[in-house]
Amino acid sequence: MRVNMSMAIVAMTDPASANSFNWSVQTQSVILSSFFWGYVILQIPGGELASRFGSKILLVLSIGINSAASLLLPVAAHYGGWQLVCACRVIQGLSQGFVYPSMHCLIGKWVPLEEKSRLGTLVYSGAQLGTALQLMISGYIAEYWGWPAIFYTMGCFGVVWTVVYIFIGSSSPKTSKIISEEEKSYIEHSLGQVGEQKKLKTPWKAILTSLPFLSLLIVHCGHNWGFWTLMTEIPSYMSKVLGVDIKSNGVMSALPYIGMYLMSFPLGFTSDYVLKKKWVSITTSRKISNSISQYGPAIVLIILSYAPADVTIAVSLLTLTNCLNAGHYTGYLLVHIDMAPNFASTLMGITNCIANIVSLIVPLVAGVILKDETDPGDWRKVFFVASAIFVICNTIYVIFGTSERQKWNEPVEDSANDKNSSDHKAEKVV
Template sequence: MGTLTVIENIKPKGLGVRHAQTFLLFLAMLFAFSMRVNMSMAIVDMTNSENDKYFDWSYGVQSMILSSFFWGYVFLQIPGGELAKKFGGKILITISISVNSLLSLAMPIGAKYGGWQFVVGCRVLQGLTQAFVYPSMHHLVSQWIPLEEKGRLSTIIYAGGQLGIALQLIAAGFLATAWGWQAIFYANGTLGAIWTVAYLYFGSASPESSKLISEEELRYIQTSLGRVGGAKKYPTPFRKIATCLPFWAAVIAHCGQNWGFFTLMTEMPTYMAKVLDVNLTKNGVLSSLPYLAMYILSFPMGTMTDLIIRRGWLSVTNTRKLFNSIGLWGPALALIGLSYTPEGNMLLAVIMLTISVGINAGQYTGYMLISIDLAPNFSSSLMGISNCIANIISIIAPMVCGVIIQDETDPSEWRKVFFLASGVYFFTNLFFILFTTSTRQPWNDPDEEIGDVEKKTPEKASSVHI
């Protein structure tokens, strides 16, 4: 009788090409979210009647402008997932950042001559091309990031979005004060264009297509991901996906996350200005604190995720549930606290806002990684479906705020908004806890028997040596 030999997958020493790709994708997320949120700050100055030239837009028009990004964003999510699977993530993420950069550069002149209609059109086009961001990013993560480093490196990438929001909110106030709101869009467009050139030269769709990667690092990534011989491509099993309850549990959690997150992201500058009476420059700094907290907290959470799985303290499934609960139930409690903050107590209000957004970092190693756990071969398609549905919520949430808030200076109306977001956070995460799993699905690899697939399930990742 032969002896079964377990081959240890040795991690190459030092930094590798996968780390360079991680950094480039981190910057892509940073610039994408900067351009996604810049209007939330710019519109405060664009509609300020104290300026010599301002736009006399009603709150309804402003809400339409803020939500218009998501009209386009939702439309191409599912096609974006399929395109990422077919052509790879590099092409799509390049299109996304480059087009958004060009539109940002065109925004100031277009707004002057085309009014709010032009602004809405630009935001829709930016949303259309940013629809590729998450599907292509999920595809690139599934190609480049070894299982042993998934928590840490994927967190670095996705947390770039929060740092982008924070830096945008900080910089926007100073840029608008010094050179006018137009400088916000010019800065975003220029930085995005520089990234595009760098990524075209250094970026790669997969380790197999990289000309810079070493044989040792390539073998390490392929072995870790169970695809020695190169990545395989299969037609997307939409019927299997439609009946996969663990995936839909992740979609529900994604919807809850988007309701709370985008309610705060789009409305926080207005809340700061109208309720807390904070000027534009200070508004940007204070509004950025929650996203800086989220960015900073994402790293210990990502590291703890890898550690818990590697040490076998919890299964992958329970680890995902734990951190998703931190990421959604934590903000739910903080928003209730914010609702009862005494009127005029700006310090406590900012602290509660910071906690509600900062602790939300848990979702990066929660529902966000379920698609990759369940079916890495179809992770871009799964994320496209999930993001499409969840971002319908991103359209609805600001509009609901517009309906609820008739007087922007009335704290009691904002309290209703915060209570609603808290309830959505709670019940969507409860559904996630009850019905999700990280077990690799048999339909991930149609060529293999179910028994073989089970051997590769992420639930076994804790036994891999690094």
């Protein structure tokens, strides 16, 4: 539901399509960015709410609201034009602000330390599988049933998911009714979560003045710029520069994300294996993975900028770009949990909030750069900007980033309170 507009808008503005709209490139850029207007607002509150009240209710609300907005969007477009379409996308963005902080909270509570890289990768790579499937089927749906069916299909899937998750979902192993006591004990002992968990006060000052955290924030922003350049603009690049029709456009646009999804698994298992063998530190492992995910695509995008306007060459290079980008699953994405598992959802909320302000800007900047969508020279500028940001942001992370557990993960005042409480109990015993 986050990315379906990237494909749908190609059909919505195609004069040959039924119920099409005469929207300029700038208007299309506003529509593509409008999701992020709402998305950035609830990231930080979402992280705090997930850590305090659990993730289940937030995920149910998020997907439920998104499904309703998706089902209403075609009617909104017909009666309210692009303005009401933007309103629906803002609502979807607002409610999806809970998703990533909640997922980070769930991984922190459900995934044993020994399996974090591969299971974290399995969870987050689902986004790429969903994106690939969405891109592949959207073209055919638009061709045979019209573009409104794209939103109706996703809305119905979302409703089904929400109903199922209400019955089987759980915020933590402790509250789950469908796993065995043995599995629950294994997870809780691995994560040190046996017994009642304390509600810690978020050390905002320590977090926001932490250089390793600020470098993590920067690399997240850099990743989002490059990734969302590809996500929002590639369908238009395929259509306008390469002349690929809507059905083939979807399949061609999906291949890079299928590659990313498949590549994520060997990277996840390799990362866990390397750490198990203690060949490198966890910090070094994360930095190697992240460098693959950002330096690699930066180089390939520059090559793409000068490659002939050939479909096979372009799709091959874009697929390679996304395959390399899969390294971020075992890179910066897990560093939030490495640095401070007690505040992983809050850290993710902060970085995802700022990084998605960057995502909001990406299609607007592309709209300014692309004076002529059919000009490969204009697209070269878009790709060059993405490459430069990839390189600069990852370099900052490599220099200043770390996966070492931070002191503020256990706030001093809580430790002091525990000590005073213990001393007081000892005095009473004496």
